[in-house]
Amino acid sequence: MTQKDDLTKKPVNVDDILKVDLYDVEETPHISVNFDRCIGCETKPCIDLCPAKCYDLLGGKVLFSYSGCLECGTCRIVCPQNAISWNYPRSGKGIQYRFT
Amino acid sequence: MSTEHSTPNASPSTNRFDAIVVGAGPAGSSASFTLARKGFKVLMIDRGRRAGTKNMYGGRVYSEPLEAIFPSLRKDAPVHRWVKAERLSFVSDEGLTSIEYRGGESKSFTTYLPELVNWMRAKAEEAGALVATEVRVDRLVVEKEKVIGVQAGPDTVYADTVIDAEGVNRLLLEGAWQMNVPRQEDLAIGLKETIKLDAERVNQRFGLEDEGMAWILLGSVTRYIPGGAFVYTNRDSVSIGLVLFLSHAVKRTNGHISRLLEDFRLHPKLKHLWRDGELLEYSAKLVPEYWRGFMPRRLSGAGLLVVGDAAGVLLNNGMTIRGVDLAAYSGYLAAETFTKAHAEGDFTSEMLSAYGRRVEESFIGRELRKHNGLEYIRRNPHFFDQYPRLVNSGLGRIFNIGLESPTIWKALRGAQKDVGPDAWTAIKDMYKIGRTL
Amino acid sequence: MQILVGIKWVPNTSNVRFDPKTGALIREGVPSIVNPHDLDAVEFALDLRDRYGGEVNALSMAPPSAIEGLEQVLGMGVDSAILVSDRIYGGADTLATSYVLAHAVKRISNQRGKLDLVIFGQETIDSSTAHIAAQTASWLDLPYLYYVRSVEIKENGFIAVERWLEDEKTIYDLPLPAVLGVAMKSREPRPVRLIYKIRAKAEKPIEIVTNEILKLNPNCVGLKGSPTWVSKIDYTPEVKRKREVFMDPDAGKAAKWLMQKYADEDINLIGGAHR
Ligand SMILES: Cc1cc2nc3c(=O)[nH]c(=O)nc-3n(C[C@H](O)[C@H](O)[C@H](O)COP(=O)(O)OP(=O)(O)OC[C@H]3O[C@@H](n4cnc5c(N)ncnc54)[C@H](O)[C@@H]3O)c2cc1C
Numbered sequence: 007m008t009q010k011d012d013l014t015k016k017p018v019n020v021d022d023i024l025k026v027d028l029y030d031v032e033e034t035p036h037i038s039v040n041f042d043r044c045i046g047c048e049t050k051p052c053i054d055l056c057p058a059k060c061y062d063l064l065g066g067k068v069l070f071s072y073s074g075c076l077e078c079g080t081c082r083i084v085c086p087q088n089a090i091s092w093n094y095p096r097s098g099k100g101i102q103y104r105f106t
Numbered sequence: 107m108s109t110e111h112s113t114p115n116a117s118p119s120t121n122r123f124d125a126i127v128v129g130a131g132p133a134g135s136s137a138s139f140t141l142a143r144k145g146f147k148v149l150m151i152d153r154g155r156r157a158g159t160k161n162m163y164g165g166r167v168y169s170e171p172l173e174a175i176f177p178s179l180r181k182d183a184p185v186h187r188w189v190k191a192e193r194l195s196f197v198s199d200e201g202l203t204s205i206e207y208r209g210g211e212s213k214s215f216t217t218y219l220p221e222l223v224n225w226m227r228a229k230a231e232e233a234g235a236l237v238a239t240e241v242r243v244d245r246l247v248v249e250k251e252k253v254i255g256v257q258a259g260p261d262t263v264y265a266d267t268v269i270d271a272e273g274v275n276r277l278l279l280e281g282a283w284q285m286n287v288p289r290q291e292d293l294a295i296g297l298k299e300t301i302k303l304d305a306e307r308v309n310q311r312f313g314l315e316d317e318g319m320a321w322i323l324l325g326s327v328t329r330y331i332p333g334g335a336f337v338y339t340n341r342d343s344v345s346i347g348l349v350l351f352l353s354h355a356v357k358r359t360n361g362h363i364s365r366l367l368e369d370f371r372l373h374p375k376l377k378h379l380w381r382d383g384e385l386l387e388y389s390a391k392l393v394p395e396y397w398r399g400f401m402p403r404r405l406s407g408a409g410l411l412v413v414g415d416a417a418g419v420l421l422n423n424g425m426t427i428r429g430v431d432l433a434a435y436s437g438y439l440a441a442e443t444f445t446k447a448h449a450e451g452d453f454t455s456e457m458l459s460a461y462g463r464r465v466e467e468s469f470i471g472r473e474l475r476k477h478n479g480l481e482y483i484r485r486n487p488h489f490f491d492q493y494p495r496l497v498n499s500g501l502g503r504i505f506n507i508g509l510e511s512p513t514i515w516k517a518l519r520g521a522q523k524d525v526g527p528d529a530w531t532a533i534k535d536m537y538k539i540g541r542t543l
Numbered sequence: 544m545q546i547l548v549g550i551k552w553v554p555n556t557s558n559v560r561f562d563p564k565t566g567a568l569i570r571e572g573v574p575s576i577v578n579p580h581d582l583d584a585v586e587f588a589l590d591l592r593d594r595y596g597g598e599v600n601a602l603s604m605a606p607p608s609a610i611e612g613l614e615q616v617l618g619m620g621v622d623s624a625i626l627v628s629d630r631i632y633g634g635a636d637t638l639a640t641s642y643v644l645a646h647a648v649k650r651i652s653n654q655r656g657k658l659d660l661v662i663f664g665q666e667t668i669d670s671s672t673a674h675i676a677a678q679t680a681s682w683l684d685l686p687y688l689y690y691v692r693s694v695e696i697k698e699n700g701f702i703a704v705e706r707w708l709e710d711e712k713t714i715y716d717l718p719l720p721a722v723l724g725v726a727m728k729s730r731e732p733r734p735v736r737l738i739y740k741i742r743a744k745a746e747k748p749i750e751i752v753t754n755e756i757l758k759l760n761p762n763c764v765g766l767k768g769s770p771t772w773v774s775k776i777d778y779t780p781e782v783k784r785k786r787e788v789f790m791d792p793d794a795g796k797a798a799k800w801l802m803q804k805y806a807d808e809d810i811n812l813i814g815g816a817h818r
């Protein structure tokens with residue numbers, strides 16, 4: 007997301023949108039996923055519902071990256087396989103909201 | 107060689123408090139401020155780097171309950187704009203219909219929640235509360251079914267009562283009371299973009315003179331998924347966002363959820379309002395949708411009071427979300443209950459259960475019960491698809507005159523054809539809802 | 544061990560906006576933080592204290608808002624903090640800053656009778672000069688090593704300091720007192736602890752030192768004492784990520800693929816600045 011991009015003209019990818027957010031990423035992940043349980047999961051709602059697109063599909067497999075996490079808790083609620091062990095980051099780390 | 111530092115000497119003055127408040131959001135800060143003002147030794151803990159950095163919402167706060175707690179609110183709170191313009195729009199592929207109300211005196215304002223929360227925290231600190239940020243509480247410490255303190259990492263700190271103000275993801279409460287993870291049906295997901303726009307443009311584009319607008323949009327803006335879209339004008343930015351019932355969103359986003367917000371931002375009839383704006387922040391959070399489902403069976407236990415979103419004291423009628431003021435007021439009521447309990451030296455579950463009754467008897471309980479009637483809207487999917495289409499199609503026929511204008515009757519008949527066989531039920535429903543509102 | 548750690552209070556430049564017209568950095572919504580590399584230094588110092596006992600104190604030259612940052616390092620377990628703060632110290636370059644810091648260090652070591660180590664982070668995220676530690680050591684006439692990875696105390700009042708450069712790893716014997724620059728990202732800073740944070744708030748172990756106390760020549764500090772000026776700030780254009788993924792269980796193939804990509808992009812992997 008650069009300042010020249012016009013927000014009202016072309017679609018802006020969520021990865022670019024997330025670049026405006028301020029993070030202080032914790033070294034150790036605050037969320038961990040038991041990927042074994044994703045194998046039998048048909049719906050994989052995390053992929054479309056995580057607002058930060060932390061979950062991605064690659065060759066049918068779920069990939070997870072915690073660094074852009076907005077700490078909303080959605081994945082914890084929607085995961086049908088109970089595959090996510092979820093917590094907040096420690097020590098003031100993670101998303102740093104300013105204008106919301 | 108000495109290792110005296112590996113465990114700090116937790117002196118009695120630093121590991122025992124009258125009350126510990128977990129969470130410095132609107133609920134926790136209000137409770138801490140109220141308690142500190144009365145002279146109690148209060149510890150408020152938040153996981154954010156500073157208070158406010160973890161708090162997100164839509165954009166408008168109702169001021170009266172807050173003023174009852176923070177008397178100086180109108181003088182020094184970080185208010186962006188006092189809301190004097192309310193707009194409700196029905197959006198569909200057929201068009202967009204808006205109802206707008208502009209009143210005189212304003213009882214709500216727009217602001218950034220991180221700013222407001224940090225202001226509340228400062229008030230609590232000035233009043234004497236000890237505020238420890240950057241600390242995530244890991245566990246409520248329970249002994250013989252009584253909460254006796256909190257644990258964070260290797261440290262435990264004790265109090266007569268813990269006030270749980272941890273917000274919607276109530277991990278601590280789930281742990282202490284062995285509760286289940288909340289159900290999708292009881293939650294909604296909100297996402298929002300804050301777009302920088304200088305104050306002058308905000309004024310021009312929304313027809314304002316430094317006052318604020320709160321705008322709710324229903325219909326195609328959520329791709330007819332139950333929920334709504336919102337626009338709030340801040341001092342020099344606009345907040346645009348969506349709230350979607352989680353149980354519906356799970357099935358119907360049809361692609362990544364952020365695309366819905368993107369489509370809203372790019373909506374041909376709306377995008378000029380934030381043209382040339384600069385994206386400041388993207389945020390997301392869960393919100394209790396159906397309070398009856400989300401609220402725990404009780405709001406207190408021995409040594410424990412639950413306030414704010416964690417307690418499900420939040421009004422969400424599908425259009426307006428009132429969380430901040432209700433959370434704050436519940437924090438205030440918890441502080442009042444604690445005061446009474448402290449006077450009696452009794453922190454049992456019986457004593458503290460007075461808090462739940464206070465909530466029920468206050469405006470919070472009255473409001474929640476009243477809006478239970480609107481559950482009807484929640485459960486009625488037409489509200490979010492057929493109504494907006496019906497309104498727009500009907501009005502389209504009335505206003506788009508060719509040679510001869512149709513009668514209202516004809517217009518409605520036409521609209522019914524556009525929308526489908528359920529349209530009549532929808533018209534009847536709308537009449538009913540109009541009466542409820 | 545008596546250890547002093549330098550802390551810089553910097554704008555969080557991990558995400559900054561520039562005014563499209565003037566090119567100037569926009570400070571709105573840019574919170575200040577403790578320079579992340581200084582947290583490595585704090586961790587380094589606390590680890591020494593864990594092993595050898597003693598005290599770790601933080602030293603910062605900054606406006607009063609830096610108290611928040613000092614509370615963070617106190618929350619990690621630092622014993623006390625000294626904030627050198629005066630209007631006339633504002634606008635300082637590294638020379639004027641290290642001048643003030645050196646005098647503050649002297650004062651602390653006189654007051655407390657003993658000082659073994661002054662530890663700094665490798666550099667700061669807002670200016671990346673890596674000057675301060677070296678300059679402070681020069682003012683104090685103390686031995687100095689940078690890119691330091693670890694320290695062991697030896698019998699004879701010396702320490703064994705391990706330093707890593709790109710292509711060498713050296714162990715030096717250094718007499719105390721000394722000044723060290725800790726290699727960035729060489730440590731994982733410990734989380735803030737509740738008990739320490741409460742203590743920081745309740746006992747407020749932060750001493751504020753003004754120029755009335757340090758009595759430095761106003762011409763040697765702040766803007767006046769700073770011969771450096773910034774003529775222009777340029778920013779590098781954003782490089783779009785290509786989002787390419789190589790899927791193969793064979794790590795060797797993956798490495799080959801990656802190396803080819805680097806070659807295609809003309810990226811030279813040898814002689815990179817940091818490991
Ligand atoms: C999209 C959306 C739009 C909304 N719009 C509005 C609106 O316009 N107006 C309105 O009034 N309300 C609105 N709300 C509701 C409002 O955001 C909440 O009701 C309100 O923030 C609740 O306050 P709280 O103090 O209970 O919880 P929160 O604001 O969530 O605060 C909880 C605090 O606890 C801290 N915390 C949590 N766990 C721990 C832990 N383990 N250790 C330490 N600290 C912890 C968090 O850091 C946080 O600061 C909206 C909500 C959403 C999601």
Ligand code: SF4
Pocket residue numbers: 037055056057058059060074075076077078079080081082
């Ligand atoms: S908590 Fe929210 S933002 Fe973080 S990974 Fe889960 S769904 Fe995504």
